[in-house]
Amino acid sequence: MEKDIILKAENISKQYRLGQVGTGTLSHDLNRWWHQIRGKENPYLKIGDTNDRSTKGTSDYVWALQDINFEVERGEVLGIIGKNGAGKSTLLKILSKVTAPTTGTIKSRGRIASLLEVGTGFNGEMTGRENIFLNGAILGMTKKEITSKLDEIIDFSGCERYIDTPVKRYSSGMTVRLAFAVAAFLEPEVLVVDEVLAVGDAEFQKKAIGKMQDISRTGGRTVLFVSHNMAAVKSLCTRGIVLEHGKVVLDSEIDRAVSYYLGGSDTERSNSKKFKNLKNEIFSLNEIGLQNFDKSFDDPLIENEKIELITKINFNTDDAPRYIITYHLYNEEGEPLFSFSNSSSDVVLKKGENYLKCVFPEYFFQSGNFSLSIFIVEDKRQSIFMERDIIHFTVVDGGRDFGVYMGREPGFIRPKFDWYLN
Numbered sequence: 281m282e283k284d285i286i287l288k289a290e291n292i293s294k295q296y297r298l299g300q301v302g303t304g305t306l307s308h309d310l311n312r313w314w315h316q317i318r319g320k321e322n323p324y325l326k327i328g329d330t331n332d333r334s335t336k337g338t339s340d341y342v343w344a345l346q347d348i349n350f351e352v353e354r355g356e357v358l359g360i361i362g363k364n365g366a367g368k369s370t371l372l373k374i375l376s377k378v379t380a381p382t383t384g385t386i387k388s389r390g391r392i393a394s395l396l397e398v399g400t401g402f403n404g405e406m407t408g409r410e411n412i413f414l415n416g417a418i419l420g421m422t423k424k425e426i427t428s429k430l431d432e433i434i435d436f437s438g439c440e441r442y443i444d445t446p447v448k449r450y451s452s453g454m455t456v457r458l459a460f461a462v463a464a465f466l467e468p469e470v471l472v473v474d475e476v477l478a479v480g481d482a483e484f485q486k487k488a489i490g491k492m493q494d495i496s497r498t499g500g501r502t503v504l505f506v507s508h509n510m511a512a513v514k515s516l517c518t519r520g521i522v523l524e525h526g527k528v529v530l531d532s533e534i535d536r537a538v539s540y541y542l543g544g545s546d547t548e549r550s551n552s553k554k555f556k557n558l559k560n561e562i563f564s565l566n567e568i569g570l571q572n573f574d575k576s577f578d579d580p581l582i583e584n585e586k587i588e589l590i591t592k593i594n595f596n597t598d599d600a601p602r603y604i605i606t607y608h609l610y611n612e613e614g615e616p617l618f619s620f621s622n623s624s625s626d627v628v629l630k631k632g633e634n635y636l637k638c639v640f641p642e643y644f645f646q647s648g649n650f651s652l653s654i655f656i657v658e659d660k661r662q663s664i665f666m667e668r669d670i671i672h673f674t675v676v677d678g679g680r681d682f683g684v685y686m687g688r689e690p691g692f693i694r695p696k697f698d699w700y701l702n
Contacts, residue, residue, distance in 0.1 A: 284354040285389075286502050287375070287470055292348040292384035294370055294526075297341055344370045345526045348384070354469075357496045357503045359517035359534055361510075361541045366523040368506045369474055372396060375504065376472050390469025391419050395459055404448030408439055408458050411447055415462045429465045436487070437461040457484055464491050470502045471495065489516050510538050510613040539612055539649050539674075552577035553671050562664065563603070563656065567592040570673050573639075581675045583647050583694070591636040591654075593629075600629045603664075604657050605636060610669075611692045612649035623660060643694050645675040650692075 345367045352358050360368050373379045375386060376394035394401075401418065402411050412433055416426035434440050437457045439450070447455060463471055471492065489512055495501045507513050513520070513534065520537025522530040530540050552569030559565065569577045573586040581587055591605055606621035622629070622636060629636070651672045656665040 283351070285351050286354045287352040287389075287504075288387040289348050289350050289371075289375070290385050290387070292345055292371070292374060292381045292386070293343060294345040294367075294374060294379070295341055295343055295382040343526050345374075345381075348528055350521060350528065350531060352470075352502055352504070354502055355496055355500045356519060357492065357505060357517045359513045359520040359537065360504060360506045360523065361508075361513060361520055361537060362523035367526040368523055369396065370526075371523070372472050372474055372504065372506060375470075388470065392470040392472060393419055393463040393466065393468035394472040394474075395456075395463055396472070396474045402447050402455065402459065405446055407446055408437075408443040408450070409434075411458070412462050415459075416466050419466050419468060421466055426466065429467075433458075433461045433465045436465065436491070438484070453481060453484070460484075460488055460491075464488075464495060467495075467499065468501070470504065472504045474506045475508065485512070492516055508614075510541070511615065514538055514613065551579075551581060551671075551673050558665075558667065560665070562595065562597055564594045564596070565591075565654075565665075566594060568652070568654070568671050570671075581645075581673060583645050583675050583677060584642055586642050587640040587645065587675070589638040589640070589652075591638075592633070593636065594633050595629060595631050598631050600631045600634075602659050603629055604660060605629070606655040606657055607638075608653040608655070610651045610653070614651075617650075617692055621657070641696065643696055646692050646694055647675050647677045648692060649674050 362368050374381050413426055434443055439454050439458050492503050496503050517534045520534045521528055522537050522541050530537055554567045555565050569590050571577050571588055572582050604621050604623040608619045609617045611617055651669045653668040654670045655663045658664050
């Protein structure tokens, strides 16, 4: 059966010039033009650093995107996920034709409606009602078509009382509500949604996700969705693309894409992590790692064996017993499961090197991806240090007897309780 491709990205790359100058200098533009009229390649395509915001780099040019290729079928809901600075918003701007790629082409069929930033495409001096007609006209709708949808748009947005008020007086949440209602109800073939839904309240987010599900499943329309809320991504999307440093590192079904993303980047995908710069005059955090009993950090974590969480930390003060180590555990969707600390035990930290070990019983974890955030707390009251998602780890199925249930149990932990028969 032939695929019904509605959007196709071929060899998309986007280069930016860093510093106070915008896209380049006059000399660079002339150099590009001189190469172009002679039929030669742009000389600046051969230079530039990878898009890694955590490193200084050696070039004034950076590749926000490099060699992006993918296809989207009609009715598909595609999630685009990655860390801040991975290139997600740049890609959506190119797909929405807000900016042009440095190399490559975008092929699309039908209208594309975009929600990229709060208030994008809205005129603050015009009323909400006037902006509905303006956005509809931009999408190629006739006045009659817009009028037929007007009541539904206003009702869905929940802004009826303010619909004849200039948009500049709207809150950011109200602006997003109206913008989403316009984009969804004017029935574009492709709806592009960036992180803007995070501005709305919980009720609106639920309505918006439900609407996107409706337009894709019953309306046959395509949705491209960017969010850091993995629960929303998993509930809405059928397929996911993971971006790292401007490159596609995974294009797969959504569960696998989310698990890969939450497992960290290639350099983070390990059960241990050493630190050089997490220190101050009170302490220096040296290493955090997880391993099965009598195994090493390099071995996979097996769910049916005890798991040891090891924290290597050095205290430079005689007041070390005043401090406690607290961890928060998160599941693969970024939801907090519980917190735990050494304060619930007899273990007291000391001056000098501390090799702190916390043991999880066998079968405590379900197989899946987890992350830990660490807090160093003074006198059980005040946190003096905090690092979110300091380590990611994956627990795998250790194997089950042949013939038993092989599926994944619900939930994220598997506590073992004592049972009695009287």
